Amino acid sequence: MAEDRLLKRTCNVCKKNKGDKHFKHAGKKTCSRCEFRWKTSFLRLLVHDRRLTAKERLANRLGYMGSAFIMLSPYILNYGHIGAITYIAGGLLLTPQVWIAKQWNLVIININLIIGYLIYLYSL
Numbered sequence: 001m002a003e004d005r006l007l008k009r010t011c012n013v014c015k016k017n018k019g020d021k022h023f024k025h026a027g028k029k030t031c032s033r034c035e036f037r038w039k040t041s042f043l044r045l046l047v048h049d050r051r052l053t054a055k056e057r058l059a060n061r062l063g064y065m066g067s068a069f070i071m072l073s074p075y076i077l078n079y080g081h082i083g084a085i086t087y088i089a090g091g092l093l094l095t096p097q098v099w100i101a102k103q104w105n106l107v108i109i110n111i112n113l114i115i116g117y118l119i120y121l122y123s124l
Helices: 002-006 032-046 054-076 082-100 104-123
Strands: 008-010 017-019
Touching: 054 082, 082 104
Parallel strands: none
Antiparallel strands: 008 017
């Protein structure tokens, strides 16, 4: 009977007396069942499932297209006006995505890109 009492510990969450096999290691004060329950509920609290609005979906697609234009532009910059035009188009298409995401530093960079390549285009 005394040995049986030594093998029992009290969980600090559910306050039940449980054997050592219900705890992960000797220093653990929370039983595996309560720990899993707490961890699961905490992780569900952190993750919020939501659907994107139509405006956000459209801005994301425009952003992908703008990124493609900006990635393509350095390779065609030497071929006349088309390189500068694709830079400007990429900046214009990418701006709504970062505006909706409220990433103001990227909005300023995109506006700077647009203005810079407009000046470059008019100086040719």
